[in-house]
Amino acid sequence: MLKKENYKIFVRPKKNKNYLVVVLIGKKITNEWEKYSKKLMVNYCRKNLIGLISFHKDLTVDKGYYSQPVFNKYLFADYFNKNLRFIENVCYLDHDILCNPNGPNIFNYFKKGKFNVVSKYKNLPYPQSDDFLRRRAAFNRKAYYDKSFPLDSSLTISRKKTFNYHGWPDQGDYFCSGVIMFNVKQKASFFKKVYLKYCKKNFFTMTTGEEPIINYEILKTKKINWLDYKFQVLWLLEMNSKYPFLYKLKKNKNIIKACIENSISENCFIHFAGKWPEGQMWKQKNLFNLNTSKFYNRFKRYLDKKLKSQPRKNLIKFKN
Numbered sequence: 001m002l003k004k005e006n007y008k009i010f011v012r013p014k015k016n017k018n019y020l021v022v023v024l025i026g027k028k029i030t031n032e033w034e035k036y037s038k039k040l041m042v043n044y045c046r047k048n049l050i051g052l053i054s055f056h057k058d059l060t061v062d063k064g065y066y067s068q069p070v071f072n073k074y075l076f077a078d079y080f081n082k083n084l085r086f087i088e089n090v091c092y093l094d095h096d097i098l099c100n101p102n103g104p105n106i107f108n109y110f111k112k113g114k115f116n117v118v119s120k121y122k123n124l125p126y127p128q129s130d131d132f133l134r135r136r137a138a139f140n141r142k143a144y145y146d147k148s149f150p151l152d153s154s155l156t157i158s159r160k161k162t163f164n165y166h167g168w169p170d171q172g173d174y175f176c177s178g179v180i181m182f183n184v185k186q187k188a189s190f191f192k193k194v195y196l197k198y199c200k201k202n203f204f205t206m207t208t209g210e211e212p213i214i215n216y217e218i219l220k221t222k223k224i225n226w227l228d229y230k231f232q233v234l235w236l237l238e239m240n241s242k243y244p245f246l247y248k249l250k251k252n253k254n255i256i257k258a259c260i261e262n263s264i265s266e267n268c269f270i271h272f273a274g275k276w277p278e279g280q281m282w283k284q285k286n287l288f289n290l291n292t293s294k295f296y297n298r299f300k301r302y303l304d305k306k307l308k309s310q311p312r313k314n315l316i317k318f319k320n
Helices: 027-048 069-074 076-083 130-145 159-165 184-201 211-219 235-242 253-266 290-304
Strands: 007-011 018-023 051-055 089-093 097-099 115-118 179-183 224-227 269-271
Touching: 007 027, 018 027, 018 069, 018 076, 027 051, 027 097, 069 184, 076 089, 076 184, 097 253, 130 235, 159 211, 179 184, 184 211, 235 253, 235 269, 253 269, 253 290
Parallel strands: 018 051, 018 089, 115 224
Antiparallel strands: 007 051, 089 179, 097 269, 115 179
């Protein structure tokens, strides 16, 4: 019998078979998502008439490197394919992603038969280079967070070096695995085979995570649909491009909150990856509340309005 405690459905449209999926293994991760991400994600799904499901069953091997909960992102699709047939297409999201409740429907950009992902290095909307932003992050971490933080570390590693470190040829691009969209029936077995392949090899990655593996295996298929960066804005880069002063103002929660809300309003998903203080800034109470949402909605309507853009007479009187 299918155990409902393995998953929870928060939004279930009658006709739509597209779902956002968050994998929540353990009380800490579950509580964080419930407290900080859930409301925005639910509102986003309701606005776009797509489903939302959280998955709680640990499907990894009993012990070792590949028993880390993060590897369940390779395995949940196989479970869905066998047990939750009403779900056809999924967009997996890491639990530390904040959604713009007024954002566009990501499934409008979905291509069936392909892996739909967001590049970590190409087509970034910042005036600075990726290398500059990561170096600024390293410099500011050392200045404001930890004097012992190394200025030359994996934080600034190139895409090519990441692949070469693991013994693979450069694949020409690299995505953050916090957002992956695909058709369950077509891709479930692919993800499970990748997990079993590396589990049996006992293969270790540079960052004790799954991201390099899934990048190499997916990119070499050449079946990629590159999504717009707005569907996974990396807060580390966003902050170091627009709000680097937050390193110095790390205790001012109101300013941090205002900056995050501004970035949410301009994008769809903001990803707060990592254990450093920048990656923990998403843990804000009452973030992007109803009044804030209405404010940015009014601004969006203003942007959509056609203006005459003509000077108005007697608007300002100057004295000679």
